[in-house]
Amino acid sequence: MATSPVLKRDLHPTFLAVFRELKPRTPFPEFDIQFYPYAHVTSTVRLREGKVLVRMSDLLETAPEPVIEALAQILLRKLYRVRIPETYNARYRRFAGQKDIVAKAHLIRQIRGRKQITTAQGRHYDLHQIFDELNNFYFQGWLARPELSWARSASRQSLGHYDAAHNAILISRIFDSPRVPRFVLEYVVYHEMLHLRFPVRMRGSRRCIHSAEFRQEERKFPRWAEAEAALKTL
Ligand SMILES: [Zn+2]
Incomplete structure (x- = not known):
């Protein structure tokens, strides 16, 4: 999904203050802090060429200052590998778990997510047909069919x-082509489909998406190595 920044609130003072607390003698780096219309209450931080890039969900835009401070503490401590006191995690989680924030996130997910869902029938491949075949072959037909759709864009990411x-399962349009062998799309x-079979488990605040069990099942695909190799050349 294409996302663009929506900067409405200046969080620089908060991040600079937290940086000063963590690194009293280090000159300030440049900060680039932006809100993005993510569908989840989420935020990321990374360093690029000495610049600190902070990206956060616009759901946090209206968060009270102590919550922003807790988030700045969490992100910068993660970035500089400093222990995060539980009080910051707790304060942030309390805000993110509030009923209205959760409800708003859910609503936004629905609106933003729905736009992605187009059709299962592509120009070249029909996702319903492929799903049903795989379901019968690998899952004895017992997986309930979710919403299946070609994504709007031909994303490589x-x-x-x-x-x-x-x-819903969304598949990149790059596979809807006669040049793509069917087994690669399959x-x-x-x-x-294995994500349906093995629902995501939460490990702390991290999502453990591909468990060992998941990876093991994945390798049962007969042309697994060939398919993996083909995906790398896309
Ligand atoms: Zn996956």
């Missing part, structure tokens, strides 16, 4: 995606 909030759909 996201080849396939299972969206649990919508119970493998991508099979991977997403």
Whole structure:
């Protein structure tokens, strides 16, 4: 999904203050802090060429200052590998878990997510047909069919995606082509079907998406190595 920044609130003072606390003698780096219309209450931080890039969900835009401070503490401590006191985690989680924030996130997911869902019948391949065949062959037909759709864009970053909030599998358009062998597309759909089979487990605040069990099942795909190799050349 294409996302663009929506900067409405200046969080620089908060991040600079936290940076000063963590690194009293280090000169300030440049900060680039932006809100993005993510579908989840989420945020990331990374360093690029000495610049600190902070990206956060616009759901946090209206968060009270102590929550922003807790988030700045969490992100910068992660970045500089400093222990995060539980009080910051707790404060942030309390905000993110609030009913209205959760409800708003859910609503936004629905609106933003729905736009992605187009059709299962592509120009070249029909996802319903592929799903049903794989379901019969690998799962004895017992997987309930989720919403299946070709994604709007021919993304190379996201080849396939299972969206649990919508119970939908989205597949990149790059596979809807006669140049793509059917088994490669089947493998991508099979991977997403394994997400139905092995629901995401939370490990702390991290999502453990591909368990050992998942990876083991994935290798049962007969042309697994060939398919993996083909995906790398896309
Ligand atoms: Zn996956």
